Amino acid sequence: MPGEGTAIRLQSLHKSFGQVEAISGVDLEIRDGEFFSMLGPSGSGKTTVLRMIAGFEPPTGGTIELAGKDVTRLAPFERDVNTVFQDYALFPHMTLEQNVAYGLKVRKVPKAERLERAREALAGVRLEGFGKRRPSQLSGGQRQRVALARALVGRPRVLLLDEPLGALDLKLREEMQVELKELQRGVGITFVFVTHDQEEALTMSDRIAVFNRGRIEQIGTPAEVYERPATPFVAGFVGTSNLLTGEAAEQIVGAAGTYSVRPEKIRLVDAAGPEADDEHRSAIGTVAEVVYLGDATRFIVDLDSGGRLTALQQNLDSGSAEVGALRGTRIRLQWHQRHNFRVA
Ligand code: ATP
Numbered sequence: 001m002p003g004e005g006t007a008i009r010l011q012s013l014h015k016s017f018g019q020v021e022a023i024s025g026v027d028l029e030i031r032d033g034e035f036f037s038m039l040g041p042s043g044s045g046k047t048t049v050l051r052m053i054a055g056f057e058p059p060t061g062g063t064i065e066l067a068g069k070d071v072t073r074l075a076p077f078e079r080d081v082n083t084v085f086q087d088y089a090l091f092p093h094m095t096l097e098q099n100v101a102y103g104l105k106v107r108k109v110p111k112a113e114r115l116e117r118a119r120e121a122l123a124g125v126r127l128e129g130f131g132k133r134r135p136s137q138l139s140g141g142q143r144q145r146v147a148l149a150r151a152l153v154g155r156p157r158v159l160l161l162d163e164p165l166g167a168l169d170l171k172l173r174e175e176m177q178v179e180l181k182e183l184q185r186g187v188g189i190t191f192v193f194v195t196h197d198q199e200e201a202l203t204m205s206d207r208i209a210v211f212n213r214g215r216i217e218q219i220g221t222p223a224e225v226y227e228r229p230a231t232p233f234v235a236g237f238v239g240t241s242n243l244l245t246g247e248a249a250e251q252i253v254g255a256a257g258t259y260s261v262r263p264e265k266i267r268l269v270d271a272a273g274p275e276a277d278d279e280h281r282s283a284i285g286t287v288a289e290v291v292y293l294g295d296a297t298r299f300i301v302d303l304d305s306g307g308r309l310t311a312l313q314q315n316l317d318s319g320s321a322e323v324g325a326l327r328g329t330r331i332r333l334q335w336h337q338r339h340n341f342r343v344a
Contacts (some may be wrong), residue, residue: 005032007067007158007190008053014061015048022048024214026062030192030207035184037193037201040211041237046194049211050160053192054083067157082156086163088147090135096122097131100150107154121149125183141172148183158190165200177203198238202226210234227262232343235260240310242266244340248307252283258344265339266311268299271330282334283309290327292320299326301333309333 008030015023023045030036038046051057053064055076064072071079082103090099097118104114122131125145135143144164151159165173165180181204184191195201201208202222209219210233218230229235232243244252244259253259261281269282276282288308289300297318299311311333315323 005067006030006065007032007034008192009065009068010049010053010062011065012062013049013052013059013064015045015052015057016060022214023052023059026214026216028209028216028219030190032067033188033190035181035191035193035204035206037195037205037208038211039195039198039201039208039238041196044211045214046196046211047162050083050162050192050194053158054081054160055079080157081160082151082154082158083160083162084147084151084164086166088135088143090143090146090150092135095132095134096127096138096146096149099135099146100153103150103154117153118149121153122146124152124187125149126179140168141176144168144176145179148180152187152189156189158192161191161193163194163196165195173200180204202238208238210237212237228341229260229343232258232260235343239263240312242310243343244307244309246306248283248303248305251305252281252303253340257342259340260343261309261335261340263298263310263312266309266333266335268311268313268326269332269334271332273332276334279337280334281337281340282332284330284332285309287326287329287331290323292323297323299323299331301331303333 006029010026010028013023013026026049038049040046048057052059055074059072063070066079066081097115100121101114101118104117119131122128125148127142127145127149135146165176168176177200193204205222207219207221208225209216210225212233218225218234225234225238229238235241235243240263242261242263244261249259250256271284283303283305285301285303287299288302291298296312296314300308301311302308
């Protein structure tokens, strides 16, 4: 569980590369022991922020504090952080033990101690007994675990991870997500995790910062970011974009603005049935598309009041034939009023 102290504090952080403004004012506080994700599309600036925290890239403005100390001008090795990169960067000619112990050797830790710590670190990522192998004798997931062991062996206060699961196939990635979260809980080190994969961020994080064009649009727990997106961008990037605007918003919600409602909160009911009560919103439309997903079905509905909404329903009793038959039919969509949020 995250502690009380502040592990990382960024204040009005800026970074320009020549004419390109990559980061335009980022303020952020990450707590001790937190699993914190920076989520955003390609080019939104996540990696640049991570590299500035690590000390690989000097900011053009603002400050970086680690555990209350201003490290903005310090070199990477003077900061109590370590980084795991997507390509692992293991030394191919060294055994796993030597790979993991390398950083301790550089820091002149005595040989017996560094071997013991390397073995412990390998055991911590479930690679006990693999110490004498070389990286080429491992699977992708195992290599990723060695990279983690190597980063953790020096017991940094903060571990920075830049899309560390990006090179793995989907199944392995999902397994590693669970493992990584367990590992982080076990060691209690602050993890800062960069990803463009919203599901990955929602699965693993205590909190998420959603990046867009060099700024943070929202910071919150996975549930806050998913269920109460603060902006249309967040509503669209995290989960399926489902927005009511203009005329449709006025008619359905009863007020001007842009509103988000999540597909799984919307029920499909008989268009000829009774109107919604005061607590529910409802809209009539025509089913434009039916997408059968196996465990659930996605219905894309063109509303009479303009715009379109997606509704997601579990396939409790229905198969693909039954749900497919709804294409082109009239339908009423209904959801509880607490499930629509104003995003603009
Ligand atoms: P990705 O997921 O693709 O890694 P990102 O969100 O991590 O994307 P950054 O790599 O931080 O994004 O890049 C942010 C912006 O800064 C981009 O417009 C990128 O082109 C620019 N940028 C990053 N590094 C440099 C550099 N060394 N020189 C010039 N521009 C750069």
